[in-house]
Amino acid sequence: MTIELADIMRRFGPLYLQRFSASMPVSHQRALLDIQRCRTEAMGGHVYQCDDCGQRLYVYHGCRNRHCPACHREQTSKWLDQRTSELLPCDYFHVTVTLPQTLRAVFRSNQRALYSLLMRTANDALIQLADDPKHLGARVGILAVLHTWASNLTYHPHVHLLVTGGGVDPQDCWVPCKNKYLVPVRALSRLIRGKLAGRLKKNYPALYQQVDPATWTKDWVVHSLHYGQGPMAVLNYLGRYVFRIAITNHRILSMDDTHVTFKYKDRQTGKWKTQKLQGCEFIRRYLQHVLPKGFHKVRYYGLWHPSHRHYVKKLIASWAVAEEMPEPPSTPEPQESTTENTHDQTLKCPHCGSEQLQLIITLPRPRARSPSRPMAPVILTTTSYDRSR
Secondary structure (H helix, E strand, O other): OOOOHHHHHHHHHHHHHHHHHHHOOHHHHHHHHHHHHOOOHHHOEEEEEEOOOOOEEEEEOOOOOOOOOOOOHHHHHHHHHHHHOOOOOOEEEEEEEEOOHHHHHHHHHOHHHHHHHHHHHHHHHHHHHHHOOOOOOOEOEEEEEEEEEOOOOOEEEEEEEEEEOEEEOOOOOEEEOEOOEOOOHHHHHHHHHHHHHHHHHHHOHHHHHOOOHHHHOOOOOEEEEEEEEOHHHHHHHHHHHOOOOOOOHHHEEEEOOOEEEEEEEOOOOOOEEEEEEEHHHHHHHHHOOOOOOOOOOEEEEEOOOHHHHHHHHHHHHOHHHHOOOOOOOOOOOOOOOOOOOOOOOOOOOOOOOOOOEEEEEEEOOOOOOOOOOOOOOOOOOOOOOOOOO
């Protein structure tokens, strides 16, 4: 039997809420309750009847919470379609900036302000080095994505940066990177460290005092990798990182009355391992990666900043840059629906295989409940059918 995150939330969520709801952020309560209800009658849906065998099919809506692993594929596809028009036929680099262990407690307690500070600082440092004539001497495009987890669900904040392998110089000319080299990584690491220390001390002096002083002298982990060339390399990157969440359903192996077992990849050995956690501990680890309400985990800088995208349009239109540019690649078709209006897709009866199905009932979505009010586990009295699986 396949175990999903929603099954874990339904089994252990009420107990978790009973214990910790008084101290939980609203965003954590919202995510827990949404995932509990995902693709159940609590979300509303449609009822179909097969003309051939007479069986009824219940198709329930997804919760559409951005932290739900079952509600992302169509969202990803639509977003990739929008980004395709902005891609340049150049090299691309993948830069990763990891927050030191000594800063994580402070960041975890002040997520909204400090996550933004980290993303902005990493971007500013990278643009400063790329603008320097000693390196590239041009303004690059940057897409930044915040992740907060390691593969085993522990707290590990880091920023992924997709960077164009070239940029626009002060004369509005395109300057490509040479020899698969972007900027010096050690200089970038030290610049990020210095900028973050200065901004934290200036804007949040009380938080700065809580940080171990050794944080500002040791090396920070920053990696830069030549990722590839052309739009396909970018789409591969975006599909892997932009909408990734802390754990997906395929990594959940089993669940019993007290524990959850999942697999994770050990980054040091490159091998897959398994870990078994108590149900409430699994939920705690998962919820620590739920972002504050309204926080933008994907941000655009440099050429890709909305105020500078006219440069991108000019570059794409320029024969000097785009003469070798292939047709924009089509993004993969979504394999799983996240929209509520799903009755226009082809359905098959799971009993006889017929496609002759008639919509007979629209199930209304119950009124929204306060996220602070614990919800009892959903008990389905009829067999549901999710046609997207």
